Amino acid sequence: MAAASLHRGRLFWLSVLALFTAAMSASLRAATASGIKAQWIDPVAAADAGRLIGEALGASFLGFAVTLFITSALLDMIGTKRMLLACGACFIVGTLTILLAGRMANGADIHGVVWLGMLICGIGWGLAESAINPLTAQLYPEDTTHRLNMLHAWWPAGLIVGGLAGYFLADALTWQAILGLTLTPAVLVIVIALGTKFPPPMRAETGVTFGEMMTEVFRRPSFLIWFGAMFLTAASELAPGQWVDVALTHKVGMRGILLLVYVSALMFVLRHFAGKLAHTLSNPGLLWVSSLLAAIGLFMLSRADSPVTAMLAATVWGAGVCVMWPTMLASVAERYPRGGSWMMGLVGSAGALSIYFVLPRLGAIYDAAKIDLAGGADALAGLQGAALAQVESDAAARSFEFVAVLPLILLVVFGVVWLMERRKPAATIGAN
Template identity: 70%
Template sequence: MSSKASAAMPGVQGVNKSRLFWLGVLALFTAASSLGIRGAIASGLKAEWIDPIAPLQAGELLAAALGAAFLSFAITVFVASTLLDQIGMKRCLLGAGLCFVLGPLAIVFAGDLATGMNIYHFVWFGMLVSGIGWGLTEAAINPLTAQLYPEDTTHRLNVLHAWFPGGIIVGGLAGFFLADTLPWQGIMALVLIPAIATIVIAATTTFPPALREETGVGFGEMLGEVFRRPSFFIWFGAMFLTAASELAPGQWIDVALSNRVGMRGILLLVYVNALMFVFRHFAGRLANKISNPGLLWVSSLLAAVGLFMLSQAQSPIAAIIASTVWGLGVCVMWPTMLASVAERYPRGGSWAMGLVGSAGAMASFFVLPQLGAMFDEAKIEFAGGPAAFASLTGAAKLAVEDAAASLSFQRLAILPLILLAVFGVIWLRERGKSRAQLAGEAA
């Protein structure tokens, strides 16, 4: 750490930075493995509990349940980031671990606790609680990492968030390889292992002083940093679209693509997250060469092309190629967006980072049900009406659902196209300012 950084954050010198960083990794890994497992068991949950209750709306109901985690994540990360100095990072991570225990348990035992539509309500609630744990995690670990490593924020946040796809890989592979060994409820319960470890380690770790004590920046100044600079809300809106381009397709891919491409969609998700795990370790260095907006522009282009290719894929090879393009596009979006806000609005502190994090989560909450609704509407239209769809079976039903899945991914590709314009303008504007500054210094 540079002397300047050390002077700015004296409290971090008295703590075990490595232990804290890896605790953040574990908590994020737990949130991600839960997300990956939920995506992996979604088809089984839908077939066992939702299809018998509401066959015509099953896709929308399932997407709404999966999206509940993003709703609670959005609200939690906003509230917890606002009150982080009062709550404390330690309590946030302890609460996150508790939610990672209670949420999966509610999903696992929903069928034993209720009947009919009430089973769905328990599943929805379990997803909601899991999202609260994710929100508490992000509210704590992002500002904690920025506090621990102020001189290398972009790189460290990308390394930290490399373990988000790492968790999805583990969760997705568990869902795939254990499908014939365990019921989907047993696979969901595996999340309890890292959840309990998070609670134990957080309870026995010393944390640095609150950010407000370190920087002297009060909450009013954090608000002022945001509201006095309207450009912040451009980043807020961009976060909505980047997250919708990454997280929503990830949760929907197993349900929508497995039949059409001839392989389990969860394997595509695992493969994409393996790409993310590797490339997030290098994203900070790449951003230093072309700037954060430049990196995000390239990412948006690849994401748009990849989503369109996924909508057209009809074979495992085509799906893998499309997933590669999409995965390379979205792999650095989330941590690079957080780092961009941390660097451009430093006095916004945890609140600014939490606000853009909540925007990302709200995107998935709104977009996932829309994906499900588009899928349901399209399958009914392609079948020739509700009665016609209800009468379909076997290959005919699969063909209709495959066409509907293609349409849903095709429409989703519009979102990163919008980002091309946003990041393109920011990139050109910042390059112009940089050149003008260099010219002034030379003169």
């Protein structure tokens, strides 16, 4: 670990920058989704616009999931440095594809180009997490939960910067110019990675062969519980974050992206204390409490109808979901160390796949509710002003009611795991 110790701080902050870039990109995509929808989708498919923009936003999670699934197994062959260089390149190419979609296609075909750009951005995000999560676990084996939560505190930091930029620059710049802000940190990732020395692959230090790493999933079938739980934790956290600006802006009387910014600030602070909370409750105990708060908060969001009630609901939801993603990764790293980057990548890809399926589902529920509440597609097309706003408000409530059910399932899952692990000696939890 000599090289890792010498460059540990620089490597950690490069990891932070890569994740910050992914988060800023996601936030700016969410902040500009309404502009994309209004300019390119509403004119050609108004009744189906919610599903279509949901599909486009969800494409980044598909790219993330597939990339994480493949590259996490091949990390030691590809190398962390190459992964981070490719990560920066993907954010540049993907963002430019979205920005130039109107020049590359016409009418309904623009949606396909936007979808492709979102997909490429998701590939960049997948490359980032494939590299930085195992790298952080490798650099800080004695404090994995705390360090992964510190690393992932910079995910909400990126959401804050992107969200505030999307809000305050909306009147001064086009949505294209706002989305283009992603290019700056993406270039910095490439420049810094080029000048950074990386430690040897994790498997070179542990002595675990590639075959042993790949078969650990079958040797430790309890991993499937964490894999399945990640579908629901990610859907509880990330899907509402991507959907909030589209669905809640008119409903609560404030830009939904501001709710995302506020929740992100809350997450940034709370993730720095996750290590102490996990030490007190254990990881499953912390995740159980998080699921309870997430369920309550999402239900409150479905009922929020003013800035005050929206902020209160967002506080409860944010306090619930803030530690879910990094604590899930840390739980897998600690319990299945021989699985290395592969098992961390598998659980991350599960989370991303859930968003890919959930976001279009949210859009479809939203669209169906609009048509139902308006009395038919023709009636919806004729609505304007306050009448249309009311229909959209009630439709948004139905979409959030759907996602609020997911963390309720997690209460059972994490409750059982928590009780079972409390009966085991601590030393046996990650035993091979």
